[in-house]
Amino acid sequence: SLDGEKSIFDGLKPQKSHEELKTEALAKRTAAHQREMEHLQRELGSATLSLLQRTTRGNREKVKGNECFRIGETQEAFDCYSRSLALDRTNPVTYANRAMAAIRLEQYELAEDDCTRSLSLDSTYIKAWSRRGMTRFKRGNYKGAADDFDEALTIDPSSADLRKLWQNARDKYVEVEGKSLPCRDTSD
Numbered sequence: 534s535l536d537g538e539k540s541i542f543d544g545l546k547p548q549k550s551h552e553e554l555k556t557e558a559l560a561k562r563t564a565a566h567q568r569e570m571e572h573l574q575r576e577l578g579s580a581t582l583s584l585l586q587r588t589t590r591g592n593r594e595k596v597k598g599n600e601c602f603r604i605g606e607t608q609e610a611f612d613c614y615s616r617s618l619a620l621d622r623t624n625p626v627t628y629a630n631r632a633m634a635a636i637r638l639e640q641y642e643l644a645e646d647d648c649t650r651s652l653s654l655d656s657t658y659i660k661a662w663s664r665r666g667m668t669r670f671k672r673g674n675y676k677g678a679a680d681d682f683d684e685a686l687t688i689d690p691s692s693a694d695l696r697k698l699w700q701n702a703r704d705k706y707v708e709v710e711g712k713s714l715p716c717r718d719t720s721d
Contacts, residue, residue, distance in 0.1 A: 562646055573619030582620075591621030598630060607637045625654035629661040636668060644668040659688050659695075666698060675706035679714055 549557075574580065579587055598613030614631035617624070628651035635644035648665030651658055666681030682699035689695060707713050 559646075562642065566646065569615065570619050570622065573616055577616060577619060579620055587620045591617045591619075591624070591627070593617075594620065595624065595627050595630065598627075598634070602630070602634060607634050610634045611638060623654065625651040625658045625661060628654070629658060629664055632661070632664045632668070636664065636671070641668045641671045645672065657688055659685050662688070663695060663698065666702065670698075670702055670705070673709075675702050675709060676714060678702035679706060 577590075582590070594613045594617035598610045598617060601607075601613055602610035611631060611634035614627055614634060617627045618631065621627070628647045632644040632647035632651065635641070635647060645665055645668040648661045648668065651661035652665070655661070662681050662685035666678045666685065669675075669681060670678035679699055679702035682695055682702055685695050686692065686699060703714050
């Protein structure tokens with residue numbers, strides 16, 4: 534009988550669920566983002582600036598980031614957007630722009646997080662929906678990508694590009710999962 538004997542399984546904790554692991558990973562990424570912003574705020578001396586000064590400098594960094602991105606200096610653009618966010622975290626466009634730079638730098642998890650932050654500030658910002666859809670597609674989350682493109686299509690139903698992205702994500706989901714997603718009303 535095994536009664537009374539010590540098992541090698543005694544004291545082992547049950548495995549965490551997929552959802553618990555996702556929640557923990559998100560919490561770690563959120564804490565890392567907070568540390569990054571605090572470090573940049575100290576570096577930029579933002580505590581000594583007025584709200585107007587922070588907003589103005591944040592916008593200047595965003596514009597500089599746009600210029601760098603336009604000429605292909607993706608890492609510098611990312612850094613400018615990061616400084617902009619450290620000065621003013623209320624601009625959904627800056628988060629979406631940094632996400633686009635992160636996509637180019639193949640930092641998909643960070644890009645997805647930035648798109649989510651952008652959407653928490655403005656749930657109608659179509660570029661954040663489409664960029665998050667792109668990052669989810671690149672990360673193999675085809676259902677999530679299709680859902681994001683679908684949400685973007687509710688905002689701009691006439692976009693042929695969004696419809697194409699949505700269809701590609703759905704097709705890839707069918708290919709990988711072997712089942713289809715519910716169809717959206719295409720009569721709009």
